[in-house]
Amino acid sequence: MYSVPQTIFKYLRYYLTASNGKGHGIHSPFVFDFISTVLNDKATYPAYTKVEALRTKLLKDPAILEVEDLGAGSSVSQSKQRSVQSIAKNAAKPPKLGQLLFRMVQHYQPGTLIELGTSLGITSSYLALGNPAGKLWTLEGAGLVAQMAGTNFEALQLRNISLIPGNFDDTLPALLRESPSVDFAFIDGNHRLVPTIRYFEQLLGKLHNESILVFDDIHWSPEMERAWETIRQHPAVRCTIDLFFIGVVVFRQEFREKQHFTIRH
Numbered sequence: 001m002y003s004v005p006q007t008i009f010k011y012l013r014y015y016l017t018a019s020n021g022k023g024h025g026i027h028s029p030f031v032f033d034f035i036s037t038v039l040n041d042k043a044t045y046p047a048y049t050k051v052e053a054l055r056t057k058l059l060k061d062p063a064i065l066e067v068e069d070l071g072a073g074s075s076v077s078q079s080k081q082r083s084v085q086s087i088a089k090n091a092a093k094p095p096k097l098g099q100l101l102f103r104m105v106q107h108y109q110p111g112t113l114i115e116l117g118t119s120l121g122i123t124s125s126y127l128a129l130g131n132p133a134g135k136l137w138t139l140e141g142a143g144l145v146a147q148m149a150g151t152n153f154e155a156l157q158l159r160n161i162s163l164i165p166g167n168f169d170d171t172l173p174a175l176l177r178e179s180p181s182v183d184f185a186f187i188d189g190n191h192r193l194v195p196t197i198r199y200f201e202q203l204l205g206k207l208h209n210e211s212i213l214v215f216d217d218i219h220w221s222p223e224m225e226r227a228w229e230t231i232r233q234h235p236a237v238r239c240t241i242d243l244f245f246i247g248v249v250v251f252r253q254e255f256r257e258k259q260h261f262t263i264r265h
């Protein structure tokens with residue numbers, strides 16, 4: 001992974017060069033709508049209060065869990081024993097990104113959603129609340145962490161989530177064999193080049209014109225930047241949106257020419 005100074009430098013470069021979405025150059029109706037209706041939506045939704053109350057509770061929980069390390073991403077500690085509060089602090093997406101994912105799901109109303117990397121279920125809760133009529137399959141390999149996520153879903157009375165324990169290498173192909181199609185997927189675990197491309201290729205077989213993929217931490221490491229670049233170049237991809245901490249991938253045929261946007265968020 002990049003060091004903190006490297007990440008700050010990269011972020012500053014992104015911030016200074018990214019479009020603010022208000023100026024010229026956004027001719028795509030899809031991207032214009034994404035920016036004005038989803039990205040820049042400043043309303044406060046009841047889901048925010050619900051999920052942030054869960055986060056606050058987890059951030060105060062000193063309980064120690066035995067955690068299997070199944071992939072790159074544990075940037076703070078390689079230790080197998082981690083407190084719930086440290087997992088909530090370091091693994092979960094911050095409110096700003098969780099809430100953006102909530103608004104994406106609320107806006108596009110995907111029926112079948114997949115999350116690779118549940119952790120304690122904070123972002124899963126945002127995804128599930130975005131479309132209560134949809135169904136979220138969330139995959140997590142660390143057994144006790146998954147168990148705790150299940151308890152959190154119960155506490156929030158989220159009935160539209162199925163938690164699948166196990167390594168993505170086994171659980172994703174098995175899930176996809178049973179899924180007719182995937183409308184939305186958030187890939188947030190095992191931040192390495194080869195697995196990330198493999199998950200992308202496995203998902204590809206189940207995508208359609210309106211499907212959306214979101215990749216986490218696309219500038220986290222040289223490997224993740226290469227993965228993002230490979231995904232951007234893939235012929236099936238019609239449009240990508242780089243928001244620095246996450247990358248959005250769109251397959252709509254209305255993009256006759258492949259387009260790439262870097263938008264400030």
Ligand SMILES: C[S@@+](CC[C@H](N)C(=O)[O-])C[C@H]1O[C@@H](n2cnc3c(N)ncnc32)[C@H](O)[C@@H]1O
Nearest residue numbers: 070071092093117119122123141167168189190
């Ligand atoms: C960054 S955390 C997910 C955070 C969560 N999406 C959120 O925002 O609240 C990544 C999770 O992926 C899990 N993970 C990483 N590699 C995995 C693999 N190969 N199979 C299953 N789970 C894996 C880790 O155990 C970890 O809990």
